[in-house]
Amino acid sequence: MTKIAPSILSADFSKLKNEIQDVEQGGADYIHVDVMDGHFVPNITIGPLIVESIKPYTGLPLDVHLMIENPDKYIPVFAEAGASIITVHQETCPHLHRTIQLIKSHDVKTGVVINPATPAEMIRDILQEVDLVLLMTVNPGFGGQAFIPEVLQKVKQIAAWRENRQLNFEIEVDGGINQKTAELCAEAGADVLVAGSAVFKQENRRKAIEEIACAAGKAE
Numbered sequence: 001m002t003k004i005a006p007s008i009l010s011a012d013f014s015k016l017k018n019e020i021q022d023v024e025q026g027g028a029d030y031i032h033v034d035v036m037d038g039h040f041v042p043n044i045t046i047g048p049l050i051v052e053s054i055k056p057y058t059g060l061p062l063d064v065h066l067m068i069e070n071p072d073k074y075i076p077v078f079a080e081a082g083a084s085i086i087t088v089h090q091e092t093c094p095h096l097h098r099t100i101q102l103i104k105s106h107d108v109k110t111g112v113v114i115n116p117a118t119p120a121e122m123i124r125d126i127l128q129e130v131d132l133v134l135l136m137t138v139n140p141g142f143g144g145q146a147f148i149p150e151v152l153q154k155v156k157q158i159a160a161w162r163e164n165r166q167l168n169f170e171i172e173v174d175g176g177i178n179q180k181t182a183e184l185c186a187e188a189g190a191d192v193l194v195a196g197s198a199v200f201k202q203e204n205r206r207k208a209i210e211e212i213a214c215a216a217g218k219a220e
Ligand SMILES: O=C(CO)[C@@H](O)[C@H](O)COP(=O)(O)O
Pocket: 007, 009, 010, 032, 034, 065, 138, 139, 140, 141, 142, 143, 144, 145, 174, 175, 176, 177, 194, 195, 196, 197, 198
């Protein structure tokens, strides 16, 4: 079953606790948390204080997507705040193995992410170390952007490497996911679909989650 990870970037922050509980009751599998620093990406969003304050109100894993320069400096504080998975951009990590080991040392699941224009080869030699590979299907920074279809080829490539090398990380996609693109991503080999506006901008979140999951299910 393909997992759905609603991104709280598109939630109503004035009632974040209710928004998170709404998607949890609606069948979400992870809560995706977009952390942006205004340097690596042109937007500033969530810090560890928010992660810490939402943690007690959900039983779902907090999937923390770090879009920040020098992530090593902040991994301990996000781990302490309650992150279940910490995902770092390859583009921000000159010493990627060291950064992944740092996440592991905090007993948090590890993820690596690449932008749409970054080739899969850039993460080929770290795949055996991670629990999750996130392929951006938009350029990071904002919710509500259009899906970049060229990334599908990369999803297929990573899925093929996983099979050939008998690895067992999850493949997650993030950006522009809706019913139509969910099916394409699942077909290409994605296991986790991040969806921000396609869930939180809808009145009925359960229905939105079910429709995306059902579209992905057609490809399974
Ligand atoms: O990491 C990001 C954006 O940088 C995402 O997680 C967005 O929050 C996804 O939003 P939609 O494209 O689904 O609206």
